Amino acid sequence: MPDFDDNICQQRTTAPPSQDAEKSTISAVWGRVDINEVGPLALGRVLIVYPWTQRYFGSFGDVSTPAAIMGNPKVAAHGKVVCGALDNAVKNMGNILATYKSLSETHANKLFVDPDNFRVLADVLTIVIAAKFGASFTPEIQATWQKFMKVVVAAMGSRYF
């Protein structure tokens, strides 16, 4: 079982950033993110762009149009919850697998969420952050951020099987 918190070995032509540099990049990105703004934007965008994800939010009320989704207070509240959990990953970057163990179990055994959705949310969150940051979200920063997201997504799926 691979240790998700190690650098994934890859053939490279240039030196990779050190793990400390990566952690510092991730913290710097997260430090600029307003959870209360980005969470609702990201979750709302997932529900609009991938409408089948609405299957998990039957009790949230009106999600029939993009305007309804972006104005829905339950969607916004849940977006903040999800981003809050990401905050936990940033604060425990050396230990994401263990940090997300019970969250993964909950999503697998109680919420019955298809784990592919974690990857979908990660990709949309990256797009929302890119829109906010503009050109300062450089290719190198995107690469490191997405590597972190990959670890988070794997940790969220880790208790499914």
Added chain:
Amino acid sequence: MSLTAKDKSVVKAFWGKVSGKADVVGAEALGRMLTAYPQTKTYFSHWADLSPGSDPVKKHGSTIMGAIGNAVGVIDDLVGGLSALSDLHAFKLRVDPGNFKILSHNILVTLAIHFPRDFTPEVHIAVDKFLAALSAALADKYR
């Protein structure tokens, strides 16, 4: 997930805004893909410089975005309109079609950065669907 009339008109309208910056968007999307998904570099081992902003990346990004712009023009028949490009990717380049999704994601990231106000959720879904349909058309001849 076929393109509705609304999807097509949203894509055409948005592409009208993008086309002025197409070269920049293409180069940047390709550079982001090569950086964030290093396994894609395996297709470009013949380039001297794979860094974002390098000459081969700029040139090839421009080629790709030009082809995507053409695809907007044949949006009513992507399979027919992209037939020659599909032959190229299937038999000569032999790019694993899983990579089309990866490039599409990086195009979306780049569009979000350059058009933060125009790249609304409604535009995002239409463009995402279009790129998926384009990718399927590009893979049409693979087997």
